[in-house]
Amino acid sequence: MIKLVSKVLFVFLSSQYCFGQASKSLLSVIPQPVSITVGSGSFTINRSTVINLQPGVNRQSLVFFQRYVESYAGYSLTVSNAFSGKNVISLRIDSNLAAQKEGYRLTVTPQLIELTGHDEAGVFYGLQTLIQLIHVSTNKMVSVPGCSITDYPRFSYRGMHLDVSRNMFPVSAIKKWIDVLALYKINTFHWHLTDDQGWRIEIKRFPKLQTISAYRDETLIGHKKELPRQFDGKRYGGYYTQEDAREIVRYAKERHITVIPEIEMPGHASAALTAYPNLGCNGGPYQTAKFWGIFDDVFCAGNDDTFNFLEQVLDEVIAIFPSEYIHIGGDECPKTRWKSCPKCQKRISDQHLKDEHELQSYFIQRISNYLLSKNRKIIGWDEIREGGLTTGATVMSWTGEEGGIAAARLKHDVVMTPEKYVYLDYYQSLNPNEPLAAGGYLPLSKIYSYEPVPAVLSSEDAKYIKGVQANVWTEYMSTIEHAEYMIFPRLLALAELGWTSKANRSLPDFLKRVRVNEPLLKKLAVNYSTNYDEITDSIIQSPNNIPLVKLQSTSPNAEIHYTLDGSEPAIESAIYQIPVKIAESCILKASLFEGGLKVQRAYQRQFVIHKATGKPVKLKYEASGNFNPGNTLALTNGVSGTNRYNDSQWYGFSGSDFEAVVDLGTIQPVTLVGTNILKYHWQKMWEPSELVFYLSQDGKDYKPVYRQKEFPVNGINKIRSTIPATEARFVKVRAVNKGIIPEGEYGAGGKAWLLVDELIVN
Structure with a gap:
């Protein structure tokens, strides 16, 4: 295993290092040290390099470092208890100089590498840092960039x-x-x-x-x-x-x-x-x-x-x-x-x-x-x-x-x-x-x-x-x-x-x-x-209630290209610069490009635009736990939550009912009402005892227009009910929570979850 790690460092770092003044990008250590300062030049490891073990340092901590060096240099470094002062990697323990447990201090100059650990663990962790710092040039010269590091852990x-x-x-x-x-x-x-x-x-x-x-x-x-x-x-x-x-x-x-x-x-x-x-x-x-x-x-x-x-x-x-x-x-x-x-x-x-x-x-x-x-x-x-x-x-x-x-x-x-x-x-x-x-x-x-x-x-x-x-x-x-x-x-x-x-x-x-x-x-x-660099999104509402999709990636050099017609994005497709307006139902697709080549997996999101899209919603009861997006935007953003329920689209209610009112803004004919209910008893997600839709012109006098008590699908129950055309401005949706999970069911005696997403009106 150690030999394999060392070969990796040889192959990878050989193309990364140039001699002279080291750049901070070469000091790429995980986890990030407490303090790391770029030094001048580099320390060259060769056959004459000596590892000096001062009293108290256990050779066992050194074995791994030796194997790393040997695997890509082809030779073992000499270990000595005598300090020669030149071309030396010096290891010692000094709890005063490295004051924190597991901590260390590492100094690299062209003539000397000094590693001081608070204890044996400190020496070992300093060596892990040193391993990450080793570079090999194109002519296979093994070196460590000049630097000074003070390091210790935040937590024990x-x-x-x-x-x-x-x-x-x-x-x-x-x-x-x-x-x-x-x-x-x-x-x-x-x-x-x-x-x-x-x-x-x-x-x-x-x-x-x-x-x-x-x-x-x-x-x-x-x-x-x-x-x-x-x-x-x-x-x-x-x-x-x-x-x-x-x-x-x-x-x-x-x-x-x-x-x-x-x-x-x-x-x-x-x-x-x-x-x-x-x-x-x-x-x-x-x-x-x-x-x-x-x-x-x-x-x-x-x-x-x-x-x-x-x-x-x-x-x-x-x-x-x-x-x-x-x-x-x-x-x-x-x-x-x-x-x-x-x-x-x-x-x-x-x-x-x-x-x-x-x-x-x-x-x-x-x-x-x-x-x-x-x-x-x-x-x-x-x-x-x-x-x-x-x-x-x-x-x-x-x-x-x-x-x-x-x-x-x-x-x-x-x-x-x-x-x-x-x-x-x-x-x-x-x-x-x-x-x-x-x-x-x-x-x-x-x-x-x-x-x-x-x-x-x-x-x-x-x-x-x-x-x-x-x-x-x-x-x-x-x-x-x-x-x-x-x-x-x-x-x-x-x-x-x-x-x-x-x-x-x-x-x-x-x-x-x-x-x-x-x-x-x-x-x-x-x-x-x-x-981890793939495209992600956030959906926000514009003042005119049209969903805006913000796309982002942590890749520092990539361009995002996108389409709205469901086709696969190409380098000729639109370049993402500002949030994308979703004015009508569509499939938004996006891809990352670096140097004209597509990288990462493609992003895709389907939008279904309806009369309630972007309209304000008032909830009677606050959503709970991990199923509380923190606002009501996702209830009318044109996006339906998936059966993985991890996309911040679902609103969950633990033991309590769901009741929401959508304000369409004006009185207009309504011919369809709907929503999505998630049912997975083995996730303690239960269908409501009853789901009722109401319509109102003034927000006070509501009349029921659709009622449902059976939800047969184990998964997403998509409720879409066509009703006689009714003039209305306000749409109320009420779902009655199952309450306590029945005996004989998973989680019996505990509170049932009720999960709802996307209030649909047409």
């Missing part, structure tokens, strides 16, 4: 999470990804080893975890929202032996990466319960889940056998993973079984607990105390706050920032990992040709825009924000190639969030450095996404 925790329960990956792939993490100074690998769909770590005390829990009978084809469900009919599974896990831990440690294992509890336990049904509330039988979601069957909190089992599992896990933290999950644990379980109810009574939420707190605290007795600490998802946080617990805030804010104010350490900013199973593009993903929309620019320290925290409470992490949930990533496409280059943005101060970050500059890294990722055989 910089992580990537990997779910191997849904889809697992070979040890070789994990090692490959760990190499890339190290190169970009990510220091934590959070390994999600157990869940409903499979148990992936060998536990010798419980062999059925390997023979039963590690396998599922078949796997869902397509998205979980689609009905009827289809399965591949193929048994799937496997597990990592304890030796595999130890090898990953060893490999990561050499690269200054801590591996934190996650053993999920008390929920997401279907796989474990399949092998050991006595640990569930009703004794089973259970089945390792073959599709994705949240399941009612969880570990029984009233059964001491549950805790005996988990403690013995954790004993073996602790013996493999030396990390300070053990992740115990704690998320998405339904209380359905606990409410009807005599043992759980007895536990609530015996422990004088208020309810099942406090029973969850009891569960987490009992596990926490056990781990504390083994000199370990727990870290868990937001939901470990239910019923009160246990002493010393660290919270991973994933549902949003609220959990992290609350935990920090209680003086608990927090790792920020909110799904809408750092979940790499989200789509990174709105292009319809993107491979299947969980949902959401997280382009590279959005993850880079995230600020891990919430502004509402005081400076004192902000100290408890220890870092940031990107999460890779693999329900829809069944291959190494697909996983890499979803992870890279977005993980480079996460690396910069974790290392670089907010004031020192710039998206245009970051994208320049990402482009410099593309050949490196390619030669590393990383199947990274190249679509």
Whole structure:
């Protein structure tokens, strides 16, 4: 792997460097250092170059750098403890000169490279920077541009999470990804080893975890929202032996990466319960889940056998993973079984607990105390706050920032990992040709825009924000190639969030450095996404209610050419300069051109113009959560939301009704009313109990003109109703929310979502 990286640097950088005064563009480092100053000249690496190791520097940190140099120079550099003072790369540790943990200072002159780390990690990270700075000229002279760098991380925790329960990956792939993490100074690998769909770590005390829990009978084809469900009919599974896990831990440690294992509890336990049904509330039988979601069957909190089992599992896990933290999950644990379980109810009574939420707190605290007795600490998802946080617990805030804010104010350490900013199973593009993903929309620019320290925290409470992490949930990533496409280059943005101060970050500059890294990722055989520069849009309203489409791209040298007749844009097509007016129904297409050649995938958007297009809308109830575009423009912009519901077109209402009034401006004949309703029960998106359209001339006296109660389509229900011509100015639409999700349905007992888009009038 190291040799491959070095060959990449040789091939890529050979055409990039010219000698003399170095330019700042050559100092392309990710993550961006605290301070980087261009120097004069360059340091030439040749056969006479000596690496000087001063006392305290571990040769292990140097091995990787040596391999890089050797792979493209063809020779190994001499290592000596004696300082010659000339043509030397000097490595030392000095916590006074490099004052921050993991920090370093790097100075490059024509005669000397001096690298001083605060600690071993600082030396290692300085070497990663040095590797990124190495250039090779066209005559194969190896050099480093003159510069001075002072650097240290903003956060102590910089992580990537990997779910191997849904889809697992070979040890070789994990090692490959760990190499890339190290190169970009990510220091934590959070390994999600157990869940409903499979148990992936060998536990010798419980062999059925390997023979039963590690396998599922078949796997869902397509998205979980689609009905009827289809399965591949193929048994799937496997597990990592304890030796595999130890090898990953060893490999990561050499690269200054801590591996934190996650053993999920008390929920997401279907796989474990399949092998050991006595640990569930009703004794089973259970089945390792073959599709994705949240399941009612969880570990029984009233059964001491549950805790005996988990403690013995954790004993073996602790013996493999030396990390300070053990992740115990704690998320998405339904209380359905606990409410009807005599043992759980007895536990609530015996422990004088208020309810099942406090029973969850009891569960987490009992596990926490056990781990504390083994000199370990727990870290868990937001939901470990239910019923009160246990002493010393660290919270991973994933549902949003609220959990992290609350935990920090209680003086608990927090790792920020909110799904809408750092979940790499989200789509990174709105292009319809993107491979299947969980949902959401997280382009590279959005993850880079995230600020891990919430502004509402005081400076004192902000100290408890220890870092940031990107999460890779693999329900829809069944291959190494697909996983890499979803992870890279977005993980480079996460690396910069974790290392670089907010004031020192710039998206245009970051994208320049990402482009410099593309050949490196390619030669590393990383199947990274190249679509981050593709055309995106924003739709605004003009004063005369005609939609205006603003097109943009982060590509610095590209021109946008577009058409309105549905034809493919060519270099002869109109050049985009100002927002495009959409005066009539059309298909807008646009493409990027660089040097006369088309680059990136084409953009396309269909517009259907009608009487309500661009007209003002008043909502009676505010939209909720991620389905609140912040205004009402998207309800009448001529664009219908897609079945991926990630394009900011849908308006969602959690438990509440939808009621809107469109003002057409003048009294005029209305012959058609319509809208779109999104129905996916497995996404908790329910059709309304009733949908009614009303018309009015004065905005006071409304008469119903169309009513619908049946919505048969699993997906987008397009309501288009022709009515007798009626004179009206105001159109009211009312959809009654299903309310509480019925028993037996996914998410039963919770609030139903009602999703509506585009109010159509003709």
